Amino acid sequence: MSKFRRRLNKEEGFTLVELLIVVAILGILIALAVPRMSGISDSARDRAIEANKRTLVSAATMWYAQNPGGSDTWTETSGGWGDFLQEYPTGPGGVSYQVEIKADGSITVTTS
Template structure:
């Protein structure tokens, strides 16, 4: 009989009660509510940095194209294929990348700022203008 009681007592003491599990879940939820906003803001800032890096790569490809051809291309697709005389590409290893939000980069041979071309991304919202993470990103 002593053995039976001891076995029952050990089985009651092993494991967690429902209250203990709920407390752990609440604590984890509170920690996540503090950590998640910080982590998600890092995702947005890393996408902005990725867009800037991709535009720098595109600028280098555009400058190389201009050195070979004598002028900048009409569109970014000419960095991959072109029938123009002097073309020595492709100037990009793969297809023209989309910006980190899945939109095409905006390219124009004319620029209002006196630059030989303009290259930009409309940011997270995919529309011209905006503030914060929705702000437009321009090549430098």
């Protein structure tokens, strides 16, 4: 038991140099991780916008199926989408969408 106590008493903490090396390594790892994280959020934003566009195209396709040969333009405030969407999508960061349905059945969704 006395050998164990002597060993414990001889133990020392980390030196300042060792702690600085650990802090430097952590700083490098964080510097590498932050740009990747910002890319992930940009990618998620783009995917959310594309998903909203697909939702609007699906709703506009249903509208056109009930109104063949008709044309319409939808925005969040226009109200023409009420029977086909529970709620008009709003994109991340306040992106708004405009849907244009032409008489030939082509559908265009633009963002602003």
